Amino acid sequence: MASGVESNGHRKQPSPRPSSSSSSSSSGSDTKSNSGSEKDDGERKVDPYGFERSNDFDFETYEQFMSSYLSILARRAARWKDTYEDKRKISRSRKLKRFCRKGIPGDLRPDVWMLASGASQRLAEDPNRYKTLLSQRADPTVTDTILLDIHRTFPENVYFNALSDPQSLRKPLQNVLEAISISNPHVGYCQGMNFVAGLLLLVTKSEERAFWLMDTLIRNILPDYYAANMIAVKAEQELLGDIVKWKLPVLHSHLSSLGVEWGLVGAKWFICLYADVMPVETVLRIWDCMFLEGSKILLRVALTLVTMNKDRLLAATNFPQAMDIFRDIVHEPPSLQCHSFLQNIFSVTGSMPKSRIKTMREKCVRDALQS
Amino acid sequence: MASRGGPQRPNGASQGKICQFKLVLLGESAVGKSSLVLRFVKGQFHEYQESTIGAAFLTQTVCLDDTTVKFEIWDTAGQERYHSLAPMYYRGAQAAIVVYDITNPDTFGRAKTWVKELQRQASPNIVIALAGNKADLASKRMVEFDEAQAYAEENSLLFMETSAKTAMNVNDIFLAIAKKLPKSETSGTPQPRQGVRLNNEQGGQQSEGGCCK
Numbered sequence: 396m397a398s399g400v401e402s403n404g405h406r407k408q409p410s411p412r413p414s415s416s417s418s419s420s421s422s423g424s425d426t427k428s429n430s431g432s433e434k435d436d437g438e439r440k441v442d443p444y445g446f447e448r449s450n451d452f453d454f455e456t457y458e459q460f461m462s463s464y465l466s467i468l469a470r471r472a473a474r475w476k477d478t479y480e481d482k483r484k485i486s487r488s489r490k491l492k493r494f495c496r497k498g499i500p501g502d503l504r505p506d507v508w509m510l511a512s513g514a515s516q517r518l519a520e521d522p523n524r525y526k527t528l529l530s531q532r533a534d535p536t537v538t539d540t541i542l543l544d545i546h547r548t549f550p551e552n553v554y555f556n557a558l559s560d561p562q563s564l565r566k567p568l569q570n571v572l573e574a575i576s577i578s579n580p581h582v583g584y585c586q587g588m589n590f591v592a593g594l595l596l597l598v599t600k601s602e603e604r605a606f607w608l609m610d611t612l613i614r615n616i617l618p619d620y621y622a623a624n625m626i627a628v629k630a631e632q633e634l635l636g637d638i639v640k641w642k643l644p645v646l647h648s649h650l651s652s653l654g655v656e657w658g659l660v661g662a663k664w665f666i667c668l669y670a671d672v673m674p675v676e677t678v679l680r681i682w683d684c685m686f687l688e689g690s691k692i693l694l695r696v697a698l699t700l701v702t703m704n705k706d707r708l709l710a711a712t713n714f715p716q717a718m719d720i721f722r723d724i725v726h727e728p729p730s731l732q733c734h735s736f737l738q739n740i741f742s743v744t745g746s747m748p749k750s751r752i753k754t755m756r757e758k759c760v761r762d763a764l765q766s
Numbered sequence: 767m768a769s770r771g772g773p774q775r776p777n778g779a780s781q782g783k784i785c786q787f788k789l790v791l792l793g794e795s796a797v798g799k800s801s802l803v804l805r806f807v808k809g810q811f812h813e814y815q816e817s818t819i820g821a822a823f824l825t826q827t828v829c830l831d832d833t834t835v836k837f838e839i840w841d842t843a844g845q846e847r848y849h850s851l852a853p854m855y856y857r858g859a860q861a862a863i864v865v866y867d868i869t870n871p872d873t874f875g876r877a878k879t880w881v882k883e884l885q886r887q888a889s890p891n892i893v894i895a896l897a898g899n900k901a902d903l904a905s906k907r908m909v910e911f912d913e914a915q916a917y918a919e920e921n922s923l924l925f926m927e928t929s930a931k932t933a934m935n936v937n938d939i940f941l942a943i944a945k946k947l948p949k950s951e952t953s954g955t956p957q958p959r960q961g962v963r964l965n966n967e968q969g970g971q972q973s974e975g976g977c978c979k
Contacts, residue, residue: 477851529914540845543796550814586795586845587819623847658854662820715838717822 444597444675445553452679456728464676467734472500479503485510486654492687496737497740500681511687513615514607525603537576537583545569548589549671554597567602568593574606579613587620587666594670598679608686612668617690618756620666629766630759631665632657635697637755642698642745646705654714660721661697668693673725684737691752698744699736700724782832785949789837789940790856792880793865794873795844798899801930802865803841806940811931818843821855828937828944835944837861856884861893861943866914868898868927869906874914881921893946895924895939902929 425708441447471573475494479485485507499507509515518524533541535579545565549555571592576583588609595605636657640647663671668685669678673696684692701708704724711717730736789798800822801815807826822841827834840855842848856862862884866877877896884894896918898909911927918925924942928935 464871491890523964540795547796547813547817550812550816556814585847586817586843590819625847625850629851656854658851659821666819671819715823715825722823 430622439732441553442675446549446675447551447553449551453728456731460728460732464734468498468500471498475499475500475503482506483557487511487687492614495683495687496741498680498734498737504679504683505601505604508599508608508682508686509604512611514604514611517611518603518607524578525574525606528577528606529570531577533573533576534583538573539687540586541569541572541584541589544589548593552593555593562598564593567596567605570602571596571606571609575609575613578606578712579621580612581623582613582621583623585623585666587663588621590667590671594675594678616685617668626760626763628662628665629658629763630756631694632661633753633759634756634764635661635694635701637759638694638698638752639701643702643705646701646708649709649711650717653711653717655717659718664725665693669696669725674731674733677730677736679748680733680737681740684740691747691749692740694752695740695744695747698747699740700730701727702743703739774891782834783949784836785837785947786838787944787947788840788858788860789863789943790840790842790852790859791863791865792842792856792884793844794870794876795846797844797865797867797870797873798928798930799863799865800841802897802899802928802936802939803839805930805933805936807839809933811933813931820851826940828941830941830944833949835943835949837940837945838935847903849910852883852886855889856892859888859892860947862877862888863895863897863939863943864923865897865899866909867900868909869900869903871908871956874898874909878917881923885921885923891948893924893943894921895926895943896927897935897939898927901934902928902931917941925934 408760439448478490478494485491487510491511495507495511506515509518544557546566548565548568554560554562555568556564557563568589572584572588574586575592591612592605592609595608596602599605599608613621618631620631636647639650639657669681672678673681681692681696704720707720707724708717711720724730770926791803793799796816797817800818801811802823803824804810804812805816807824819842824839824841825836826839827836829835840854840859841854862880864877864880864884866873881894881896884892896914898911898914908957914927915925917923924939924946926935926939926942931938
């Protein structure tokens with residue numbers, strides 16, 4: 396959430412753009428302002444990240460949630476300010492982990508993501524890398540594939556839908572994705588990365604930071620989700636199934652009896668890291684943890700969604716009903732209430748020891764390779 | 767959002783059979799698979815339709831005489847690397863729509879590869895339709911109607927040129943598939959959706975496979 400929220404000015408801010416952090420740089424960091432009487436209407440139609448709200452957007456639920464969330468944000472912002480008065484003192488620690496789980500204030504978010512993920516250290520070690528990559532030509536077939544998706548990335552976001560707007564993030568998105576493809580030749584471009592890079596651009600307002608965060612995700616944080624063979628994604632879906640079987644055996648066998656294969660559930664959840672899947676506030680809160688703690692949070696989120704909706708899934712009597720529930724639960728009110736949702740992630744999922752998850756994942760990868 | 771122009775829906779009038787079929791859409795990236803489904807299911811069209819990641823599941827029902835046909839639709843991602851996920855979606859499918867873009871000959875080539883794969887690996891009785899989409903862009907046409915039709919005839923495919931944008935032939939291609947699908951008691955073996963299972967079906971509530979009840 397933008398810093399405008401902490402100052403309680405969110406509903407009064409005409410700008411659809413999250414307000415800029417003082418240190419952010421490069422691509423299009425100016426706010427795009429609507430004028431005069433369009434403000435209120437524009438504000439209702441466009442959220443703080445530039446996403447247009449659908450005609451059936453549930454303002455009542457949203458306002459209810461925001462009225463309590465704003466005070467939480469204000470409290471957290473004050474705690475961050477007291478504790479990390481000097482941003483340079485932010486370092487990986489148990490305290491930082493606790494703080495990240497409770498949410499990073501919007502104006503600190505890009506800096507903390509950079510620090511927590513190790514991206515800022517990598518940037519410091521190779522400060523010209525992004526510029527150098529931009530000066531190289533990406534594989535033309537990869538570029539063609541990227542170009543097919545540029546105008547199909549967040550088409551309902553004002554920063555991605557304007558063709559001629561100089562503030563448009565389409566060109567920065569293309570730049571970041573091409574740089575990633577050159578930097579990670581075994582990955583190239585995988586559909587879905589466009590949504591991750593797009594949201595990174597909306598939050599960091601900087602091509603270079605978006606690049607470093609994405610590059611660090613690919614190299615150091617995520618399983619090999621974007622590799623050409625898709626093995627890691629298939630394995631992760633099966634791993635989710637195995638975790639559900641371990642934690643919720645009755646539900647697992649019920650869903651099996653309806654014909655639900657875990658390979659059909661969650662591909663986009665993992666590939667997009669919940670971007671364009673869950674409400675944007677919730678995604679950012681998940682990413683607050685992901686950049687510091689790693690990818691296990693993605694499994695915890697999936698397991699939380701399944702656990703919180705266990706009774707509904709148990710009540711499903713056929714395959715389409717079950718699939719409809721999986722489609723709906725990601726954006727329903729409990730998923731929008733990002734603060735309580737994040738609390739649930741660490742309570743309802745129970746213990747998930749790293750070593751056990753690692754062994755389970757290795758088995759799933761072996762199975763995926765054999766299938 | 768106005769969703770006019772949807773297909774015929776059951777208005778409670780039909781007392782006939784209810785059939786359920788699994789249908790999968792396949793084809794190169796950005797040929798309009800999701801747009802065809804969105805037009806068919808919701809009667810809508812978006813100039814910029816989001817890229818599909820993984821696959822999307824939707825359902826739509828059409829009426830054919832005294833039969834209600836319920837489609838369970840898997841709309842898949844088009845990028846080549848998602849190819850390895852495709853069998854999961856077309857396994858057990860009774861119908862497939864293979865989509866290409868009439869303005870892009872490469873996508874027609876890719877459609878032919880999908881047809882071959884389905885003929886080799888999908889259910890033997892699968893009904894395959896070929897859709898030459900973006901027919902509204904006739905001035906940019908690069909794949910001739912006759913060529914595609916000849917190919918479809920050789921391979922016993924249903925064939926139509928469609929436009930998700932203008933709605934041309936969109937409902938028609940789904941209806942043509944519905945007509946061609948076997949709707950008798952004996953046809954369309956109910957297929958478990960996966961290899962292992964299924965002990966008891968809780969009072970027969972499940973409606974599996976493509977068999978009429």
